[in-house]
Amino acid sequence: HMGPCEAECPERILALLGDTDDPGALHWRRRCLERLARPTRQLEHGMHIRLPNPVRFTDGYEGDEFIVHKRGRKIALAKPGSGYPSY
Template sequence: MGWLYMHRLHMDGHPTPKAYLDAQFTYSRKYEDGSTYAMRVLDSACVGNRVWYGAARVERSGQDSYVIALVCLVRWNPRDKEGLHLGYKDMEESMGPCEAECPERILRLLTPTTNEHALEWRRRCRDRLRLRSRSIEDGMHIRLTEPLTFTDGHVGSDFIVVKKGASLSFRPASGLGRYRIRNFRDLAYEVVPQLKVHRTVFVAPSVTPA
C-alpha cells in the first residue's frame, strides 16, 4: 500500500498519530457468508513520530487467533500549509520492513510464526535491541568494525569514550580532536581491554622490641 495523507480534522478526534493508528487497526468485520475477521491492537509505540510499531491480535472465524507485528511509516506535520498533517504507509512484518526499532515489550506479545520475512525482521529488531543495551562507560576504548571518515578528513576506528551525563563524544585513541558519532549505539564495535597499572603499596617492616 502507498502513502495515505489526511487533514488532522479527518483523524476522528485522535490527537496523535499513535492514537489514530491504534484505532485504525482495531476493528471487526462480518461478511455475507457469516464469517468474521477482527483485529485488535494490544500495544503500540510511535518511535519519534516517524515509525509506528504495533502488536495486533488477528481473529478469523474457525481459526485460532494469533498476534502479528504491524509497522507504519509516519509523517506528522500538524502545521502543514497544505493540510497534509498526517501521512502513513502501513506494512505487516511478513513484508520484511526495513525499519527495525520495535520495542521489546511489543516483540514479546507476538506469537510464533514460520514466515521467513517475519522471522528475519524479528531477528533484526532483537539484534538492534542487544546493540543498544550495551553499557558505555567514560574512558572506554572502543574499536569500530568499520572505520569512519569525518568532515575534517580524519579516518579512524579506535576511540576513547568521553561521557558526560547522557552526552557522548569520542576522541581518537591516538591523536587529538573530539568527535560526535551519529547513531553510535547501533554500530558494531568491540571494547579494547586497557592495561591498568595499580599503585604499589609498600608495607613498613615490623619492628621487634629489643
C-alpha cells in the same frame, strides 16, 4: 508483501504480538530476537574502543580507535591524544 527492513523491535513489544503463520512476519520476529540475544556492552567514560572499519571525518581525520567521553546522556568519540571533545 513488503515487510520491515529493520529488526530492532523491543522485546516488550514482541511479547505483545499474537501468533502468526505469515513467513515474512516470522522471519522478521526471528531477526528481532537474534538481535536481542547478541551480547552488548555499555560504553563507559574513558573507554578505548576500536571500530571494525576506519571512519573519515570532515576535518580529514580517519581512524578506527577512539576514546569515549560521556557528559550526562551525551556520548562523544575523540581520537586518542586529542583530549576531551567539545560538546
